[in-house]
Amino acid sequence: MVISVSGLGKAYPVRQGPWVTLGGWFGLTPPQRRWVFRGLDFTIGPGQAVGIIGANGAGKSTLLKVLTGTALATEGEARVEGRVSALLELGMGFHPDFTGRQNVFLAGQMLGLARPEIAALVPEIQEFAEIGDYFDQPVRTYSSGMFVRLAFSVATAVRPEVLIVDEALAVGDIYFQHKSFARIRRFKEEGTTLLFVSHDPGAVKSLCDRALLLGDGRLLMDGDPDDVLDYYTALIAERENRHELVSGGDQFQGRSGNGKARIDSVEILGEMGEAQALRVGDAATLRIRFTAHEILPDLVLGMLIKDRTGYDIYGINTHQRPHLPPLGDRPGQPRTLDFRIPALNLGAGSYSVTVALHSHADHLHDNYDWWERALVFQIVPNHRHGHFVGVTALQAEPSMEETAS
Numbered sequence: 001m002v003i004s005v006s007g008l009g010k011a012y013p014v015r016q017g018p019w020v021t022l023g024g025w026f027g028l029t030p031p032q033r034r035w036v037f038r039g040l041d042f043t044i045g046p047g048q049a050v051g052i053i054g055a056n057g058a059g060k061s062t063l064l065k066v067l068t069g070t071a072l073a074t075e076g077e078a079r080v081e082g083r084v085s086a087l088l089e090l091g092m093g094f095h096p097d098f099t100g101r102q103n104v105f106l107a108g109q110m111l112g113l114a115r116p117e118i119a120a121l122v123p124e125i126q127e128f129a130e131i132g133d134y135f136d137q138p139v140r141t142y143s144s145g146m147f148v149r150l151a152f153s154v155a156t157a158v159r160p161e162v163l164i165v166d167e168a169l170a171v172g173d174i175y176f177q178h179k180s181f182a183r184i185r186r187f188k189e190e191g192t193t194l195l196f197v198s199h200d201p202g203a204v205k206s207l208c209d210r211a212l213l214l215g216d217g218r219l220l221m222d223g224d225p226d227d228v229l230d231y232y233t234a235l236i237a238e239r240e241n242r243h244e245l246v247s248g249g250d251q252f253q254g255r256s257g258n259g260k261a262r263i264d265s266v267e268i269l270g271e272m273g274e275a276q277a278l279r280v281g282d283a284a285t286l287r288i289r290f291t292a293h294e295i296l297p298d299l300v301l302g303m304l305i306k307d308r309t310g311y312d313i314y315g316i317n318t319h320q321r322p323h324l325p326p327l328g329d330r331p332g333q334p335r336t337l338d339f340r341i342p343a344l345n346l347g348a349g350s351y352s353v354t355v356a357l358h359s360h361a362d363h364l365h366d367n368y369d370w371w372e373r374a375l376v377f378q379i380v381p382n383h384r385h386g387h388f389v390g391v392t393a394l395q396a397e398p399s400m401e402e403t404a405s
């Protein structure tokens with residue numbers, strides 16, 4: 001195991017009034033502590049890519065700090081084996097008056113590299129950071145983006161055995177994000193164990209093969225990123241609505257809601273009627289039957305198409321569609337809403353459809369019925385479109401104009 005955590009707990013002392021503190025000195029009042037988490041147990045094997053998710057304040061950053069040794073565990077044990085690179089507090093050791101180049105040497109030494117080793121890495125670091133002449137300017141003159149670019153480039157100059165990333169702290173501008181993710185992905189493919197904290201479900205799904213959900217001071221779920229993120233989404237919605245979560249054993253069933261309105265059926269229709277498989281570019285209709293069980297003036301119906309890896313492809317809902325009649329004004333009466341799709345320009349593969357009934361623009365207000373993967377359908381190649389790769393059929397047409405020489 002590369003990372004092993006057992007009975008891990010972290011608490012911070014609670015600030016108290018002067019008399020209580022005084023009492024504490026004399027052993028009269030026990031010190032008060034607030035646990036961020038307690039009793040964490042998990043192991044991570046070599047080469048695994050694990051995402052850590054959870055609400056703000058769930059303890060994700062604290063867990064990473066304990067794993068990297070910048071915070072001490074209050075109880076239990078956390079062991080990390082191998083050369084670790086942590087993208088947590090990027091550029092922490094940078095000296096503002098030193099140039100980028102000088103800081104590279106400084107940071108390299110802190111990473112345990114010898115001077116000649118760093119010297120050999122400098123051109124590559126300089127090229128990756130793409131900060132131009134600023135490389136030889138004092139770091140205090142950098143924009144925050146330049147700072148991140150340089151710090152990321154140094155911290156990842158050598159492929160680590162374990163890479164720990166807090167996305168919120170480790171990203172620069174969009175262009176650099178793409179570049180850094182490409183590097184992180186390459187490390188992962190080359191065998192680096194990855195621990196990745198992010199608020200972006202798409203990033204966790206596409207990078208990680210396992211996810212841990214932190215909440216209520218413990219490990220709420222450990223499993224496939226799709227399942228964990230689905231559970232998390234429903235949990236947020238449920239928390240907001242304080243209704244019971246439909247959960248059977250370990251396997252989350254993917255359906256939650258307070259039942260004031262209910263989705264009765266979801267089907268996809270091609271030209272010939274109901275279909276499980278459609279061709280690239282076919283016209284299709286997503287037909288949803290639902291019933292409101294009381295008058296719900298703000299009833300909104302939404303659908304979300306995801307690819308096989310759970311990545312959001314397309315989502316839409318009926319909020320602010322003035323041409324539609326109200327959805328929730330006829331309690332008890334089953335109704336049908338069609339989403340007509342003129343051309344299903346998706347790549348070949350399987351897709352799932354999540355359907356939800358909620359109020360306002362999103363399900364965080366009132367979640368009446370949230371049905372994850374209510375339907376799975378297949379897109380098969382269509383000879384009219386020719387061969388292409390990817391999830392969208394953009395129908396790019398090559399053309400060339402001969403220029404007179």
Ligand SMILES: Nc1ncnc2c1ncn2[C@@H]1O[C@H](COP(=O)(O)OP(=O)(O)OP(=O)(O)O)[C@@H](O)[C@H]1O
Pocket residue numbers: 012013036054055056057058059060061062063
């Ligand atoms: N030095 C500290 N002293 C006291 N409490 C702390 C300290 N550091 C963190 N905490 C508390 O620990 C809890 C967990 O914080 P942490 O930053 O680990 O959460 P997080 O899941 O990373 O949140 P976010 O998604 O907002 O980054 C919070 O309630 C925070 O206030």
